[in-house]
Amino acid sequence: MDLNALIGQAVVNGLIVGLLYLLMAVGFTLVFGVMRVVNFAHGEFYMLGAFVVYYCVTQLNLPFLFSVVITFVLAVAFGWIVEWLILKPFRHDELNGMIATIGLAMILQNLALMAFGPSPLSMPSVVQGVVHLGSMVIPSSRFYVVAFSIGVLLLLYVFLRYTRIGRALRAVVQDIEIASVQGIRASLFYPFGFGIGVGLAAVAGALMAPLFSVSPFIGAGPLLKAFIVVILGGLGSIPGAVLASLLLGMTESLGSTFLSSGTADILIFAFLIIMLVVRPGGLLARPEQ
Amino acid sequence: MQGATRQGYDFESATRRIAYLVLVVLCAAPFFVTNEFYVHLAVLICLNVVIVGGLALLCRTGQLSLGHGAFIGLGAYVAVIATMRGHWPFWLGAAGGALFAALVAAILGWVILRLRGVYFVLVTFAFAELVRLVMLSWSGLTGGANGIVGIPSATLLGFAFDTKMRFYGLALVTAATVIAFLYAFIRTPTGHAVDAVAENPALAEASGLSVHRIQLMAFTIGSGIAGLGGALLAHYVGFVSPESFNTGLSIAVIIMLVIGGRQSVWGPVIGPLILTPLPELFRGAVQTQHIFYGAALILILRFLPGGLASLLMRMSGDRASH
């Protein structure tokens, strides 16, 4: 493969992986934006989404897309209940809320372990084969996941921008007090925001279940990626998450293709720390505190 | 709860005396027990007391670190490299490990401590991952994924701590020193400044305290203590690898501190005391154990934010938060 083609392939790989990361991270940043909670259990909702879709497709023989929709609905409901039952006392308590989500993550992961066992399960691919773009190769399954992800993100965008509920959610993210004054019932929006956020995590898990394997341990990776994306992009900023995840995907891909995986990882973390120090608000924030 | 006269019986000071008695008995017990497994647990408890104590110091200033495991690891690796490659005596290697951890914390803290709350937590997390990756990649120095085996026992002036009983003595003394240090520290003016900073940073700053400097000092000393714990741990287990010091360790330390109690000097004692042997009760039911931890964490945060230590304090009539 000549250098140009290699770079091209690496860029394409990076964009694809970046979009996957965005899907993983957008729910996480939404939850922080609405509730100021760093949700350590984010990865476990991703994992549960993968299991729901696995069960729907392999045991109930439901079509894939339909299963993803079911996963979303179930996850939103579950998230709503969890927020209301467990996280309510921590609504204005960032640090303790974060530690509580650590406890939540442990409970969810181990319940899954007890229910499903530790062995990884495999879902059949949704599609087979590859797509050729010039000399570059994209596995079809990834292509489809990316297409679905873009679809989900567009839906999210439309929801947040053009629906009443979505705009109210954004108002809560911007400024909770003013939003309350405007008549938005904050106490309803906390569980709702949390539900949507973890619902997005579950959808990410569901979409990626056929690509990778399904086991109670698959949540840790996406959580880490979500952390990085959100640190880079700014806690609570969705446009920031878009920029950051694409940047992360590209850096990883180019780094792994031309350097080595280990070096790429170290560079990313070093860059992350510098980023946090210089611009704690994220890439798109004003350089302030 | 009223103090002295409740049917003529001073419940609170009796509780206090019983608590101290129990503590003394627990500390002495491992010397008389023949089952080495219990001595092993006792050693681990003491080392955890040291480590959690270090985090407690930082926590008192209102910041939380998710990277404590990295500093434990830094102290461990530096001490081991010093004793095995540099042929330093053990005490010097351990001191070197602690100082190195403190130095790294000082530099890192100088830069990042102006972040507050969750931002600070996330940076410490990123830093810990970075440290782990470096430990993994720099295999010439650290042995990489294989780690370092065959670490010699700790020795002091020719006396080798190569049995569990002997090492327990060393660990106990170190743990007691750390707790005594904490106890004394919070009663000094600097200690009071720390409390002020935690309660209301803006007010503290306005009244002339440098929040940044106080937090930096706590972060440095706390991480140095963690490094010391790491050095001891390495010379006890005889083996280190990057996986021993990952985020899981940092989370375990936080769990011990939160359940033990973040406000009291006894938190770093009670947390490890209860949580270190607990897995042994659950062996064979690992998932149940972790669910128990998660549930306990949430319950304590919700109903007993001062941790189990605050319960003890209340029962022994300690109205102050320490």
Added chain:
Amino acid sequence: MKRKIGIVLVLLAAISVVASISVVALPQEQETLKIGALVTLSGSGAAWGQGMLHAAELATDDVNANGGLDVGGKKYRVQVIPYDDKYQANEGVTVANRLVFEDRVKYIIGSVGSAVLLAIQPTTEKNKVILMTLAFTSKALGADKLFTFRPVVTTGEISQPQIDWVVKTRNIKRVGFLFPNDETGQSISSDNSAAYRKAGATPAAMESFERDRVDFVSLLTRILAAQVDAIELGGNSPTTAGLILKQARELGFSGTIIHTGGPATQEIVNVAGKQAAEGLLEHTPINPALASVKAYIERYVAKYKQPMNGFSPAFYDGTRMMFDAMRKAGSVTDSDKVRLELEKIKTFSGVLGEESWTGKARYGIDHQLNVPFYVAEVKDGQEVIRAQCTVAGCK
């Protein structure tokens, strides 16, 4: 409020106390022989750990079905005590301490991981506890480690013969390696790359990654750019190997993919799918055509309802060899005697065939089990034996 907290805590404490009493202070039967299983039961090594544990349990079932293990005129009921080391050295040390000092075992099946083994050996060797380990590191065995035995062949034994055969029959010139940067991955890949060099092929690309990684497209892109005829997956856990295989095929790689490492075919086929796994060259320690192997697999699956990991029969044989040694030594407590009897076994008719001890040349002590092994090709999700091998070579 305080009362409520107090009650909750007292209840918690009571539950803990009751649990501890029931776990720790069970009155022990007089004639029980306890065998420890220090294995990985969670995470990516769980498949191997479960295979080992179940093997020990099956051997124990055999003996208990006959009324117990008959040693020195007494019959002992054998009990396997399993603990999860979570593939972590520190956990392994605590578990080893518990097994040795609390449960007082003299025989341990374990560990799975090399890091855990190296961490626990000081304790087990000092206390004369016989270990049957899976750990692939060459440091596991040694002239100074009198009580550690290994019943599975490792890449130290299989790499050269198998790779010689693969390079010759598939005409391989350039090989790419993809392996995790943990101790197993590093040691296996270095064994394998040395073997390829000796066989005349060039290791053209060696990529390592974090063990939990699931996306290999960028690393595979890099390897494919190095114009390799074959990709070697030895050192990867079964699931990871399956993911890499699947993604490599999706990227259009049509060369040979080889897995010279522990047995993993069933899991790889599960993850990658039958189509992607077609043509994979796999090391396998078992010949499913052998009647003894078939019987063992059927028994395993019938009892545990899980696919059997390929390491399991070796540990079944290893446990039975330990029992034999105890019978010959006339003691279950004198592990020195048992160890000597174990070493004296010249050939053992096991599930895998005729087995004997070897290894002095490589490790300084004959504690490595020599068993026949095979190169298999995966066809339609099943292994088809292509070559029979011993440490001398493959045909």
